[in-house]
Amino acid sequence: MRLYNTLTRRKEEFKPRELGKVAFYLCGPTVYNHIHIGNARTFLSFDVIRRYLEFSGYEVTYVQNVTDVDDKIIKRAAEEGRTVTEVAEEYTTAFIEVMHALGVKDPTIRPKATEEIPAMLALIECLVAGENAYESGGDVYFSVRSFPSYGKLSGRDIEQLQSGARVEIDERKRDPLDFALWKAAKPGEPSWPSPWGEGRPGWHIECSAMSERYLGTPFDIHAGGDDLVFPHHENERAQSEACSHTTFAHYWLHGGMLTIDREKMAKSVGNFLLLKDVLEKVRPQALRLLMLQTQYRSPFDYSVERLSEATAALERVESALRNLAWTTENYAGVPIAPNEPGERAVSWTGDLLARIERTREQFVLAMDDDFNTAGAVAAIFELVTAGNSSVSDGVLSESHRLAVIETADTIIKLLGVLGVMLGVDDSEDAEELPLETVELARELAGYHGDIPAEAVDLLLALRREARTHKDWATADAVRDGLGTLGFVIEDTSTGTRVVRR
Template sequence: MSILIYNTLSRKKEPLRPLEEGHVKLYVCGITSYDYCHIGHARSALVFDMVVRYLRHRGYKVTFVRNFTDIDDKIINRANEQGIDCASLALRFINEFYTDMDALGTLRPDIEPKATEHINEMIELIQELIDKGMAYPADGDVYFRVERFEGYGQLSGRGLADMQAGARVEVNERKEHPMDFVLWKGAKPGEPKWPSPWGEGRPGWHIECSAMSRKYLGETFDIHGGGKDLIFPHHENEIAQSCGATGKPFAKVWMHHGFVTIKDEKMSKSLGNFLTIRDVLKQYEPEVLRLFIFSTQYRNPLDFTETALQDAVSGLERMYECLAKVDELHTTSTGQDSVIIDKDRQDLSSLAERFHKAMDNDFNTAQALAHLFDTVKSINKGLRLLPEQPAAEDVALLKATAATFRELAGVLGLVQQNPAEVVARNKAKVLADIDLSEEEINNLIEKRNQARAAKDWTTSDAVRDQLLAHRIVLKDSPEGTTWEVKK
């Protein structure tokens, strides 16, 4: 089965067919480097980190380009507020971005171009548009003629008249049409500037991605990605200026991820309701944040709640605990019969097939994670059934499934640590949070088990209540009694 990707441009899922056989060229819009990154940025970075990892897992070569916008009105305003130059501010927050991405364990893109290092490429592209009548200079600025590009609005699904009617268009006498957008901004006092055929100035926001993607991926490439907030005007304008210059298709597939919300409201700096990546990582492990983000398919909105993060904590613990138990398995040839029934054996051996089917369907990480958690249940069931001296084939099956589990979870950047060490660390954190040692807890559980065997329910209940007073919750099953700390 081929990989299906939802294309915002066609509004349907399409099979991935790279222009170059076996080689996917991907461009993703990166950050404007003027502040710390929030969880919305984390979702973007992790979504495309997952896409790159999965495509490579499936055997594709991937060339991944993600840019930095290091000159912009926001950067200029913030630099002026702090009394420093724009280049220093932009470089500082590019470095802070790397700190956050390294903490999340994301793969570095193959190419990370900065806007200020590609001014010449932007000027060349703008000149091409002027030569073709698609753009016009006006008092030091240069604007794109939206009416000259027949397909304007195809990505967002809105006609030019509808856009104009619904937009707050700033009156600008230099424009031929109110929706024309700027390609080059004439210099203003105190702002960074570069020489150009139209006078000193700086590039508009939209032109940079068209110029840089063309330089590194060609005039037409496979996938262009970003958040849904970029569909209009940024990506719409990229299409217009790129196709207007070359007369060729720009990106074959447009991928857009949904927003991160807080109480169903988009998380953004302008609304003041954002949480930085580093603030969240002070409380939660990076893999917890990954599990939380991938618990929802990338195109859907993702509501940020403490409950959802705690669920991710518990889910990750279940994964590591399961793998740690499998790592402890040892066997010699005993001649024992298998205790894992055929249905469970089939469930365990089909993990990769089920995982791939989910991910091939527009990178459905939510469904892929469901298959991973189902496998945790199946492995744990198998472990409970194993006798003291298990059959070699059962141990081999569980170990092979665990190895496959690690490989597939790795596509999502999960279970990248030593399971035994993680389990020990988690247990130490739990014990540090209560005033009972593990030995004391186990002794009380044994006391309760003896009371239950003697049908001394008064003592049994008293021990349970004693442990509960320390936030220790007991869980009884046919395989024995386990405990956890009530949060």
């Protein structure tokens, strides 16, 4: 597996610090507002990378913080006459809800900055003791010039930063490049006691303290959007390495930016899109599929047209899967010849099995090459097309039937690795199947599991089988049993299903 490392500016072979395990830190949201779809793209990209690492056999410890004390939160609270905690809690809850809606897995650990102050104080004390930081008027600043490799991550030169940037002159700083680790309390702001008086942490120190505490250093992957490379990640690295004298993180991964209709998203342009508003209009799986069609480091352009194309593509996959399921279940077309498969059957089966194998290989090759989701999705779509044409004459033999089933399973599984969950109806009117279906399947069909969807599938298969043998009593028992639970059986062109009466 090769991944692009911002620190070295090249693709590198991925070697975790511990065999089979990955320690992963992703900068989380500052909870002062609902997240926009640019943030969503970053969080989705790293969710997919995490899922793929897990699929590849790694045990991933995935830490994503919540910045719940910050200038923007304080400002919003003051404007709305609320406490900082109230504002932070509202948007933390909203953030988690919208991540769930998008199918982003919860992190292994989700630390909150306000609950990690002791670790931040310990790190600042270490930096002050080592003369990498100094106190000034109740603030504490990091001395950028005390860390010789400052600028290495973002590829910036200290002298250029000094002369080029509009560095504000601040009398409390010894050098305009220095940045705050700790800010003295102002009236009405949340604050914590410290050796330098009441105050609160700076943003950068939060991530250093939380990643070190939960992952240890050096950890494997530090990730975020590419707007965080400078100054946030540059500063995190300087703070952590100045204190520990060891590497902070081995691989730095940064997601590309998002544009809308080829324009930068900005409140001033009036094209600022919140994720929650987008999700009210489209299926989350379609938005996910759209974002996957661009590799995570490349700029991604969002438009309503592209989103409807992705919705149509998702529907094509679903329709193909229904088609494959219908054909294998109903043996439509040419009758099955289990012992003497015709020539076409042999060639369809062989072609399909080869195509499945090739898809799996292409999927892994693409993903192992710096998480090229665009290539991975393209490989899956080729299998969708191959599956569809393979059943154009129905199912031709038992081996062909098994190959078709494997085609459908492969499509579902590989899309699932990317977090596109098919077979899960994510529309709001999705039917909840009651647990009683499990009882019914146990009674009528000898079912041993405990999953309602499986139970219903088995009941429908039993009914189909019974009708083939003109065993009307069994077929009626299935119909009546499901009827008692409030469901009717519908035979449609795409298969048999149950719907609530």
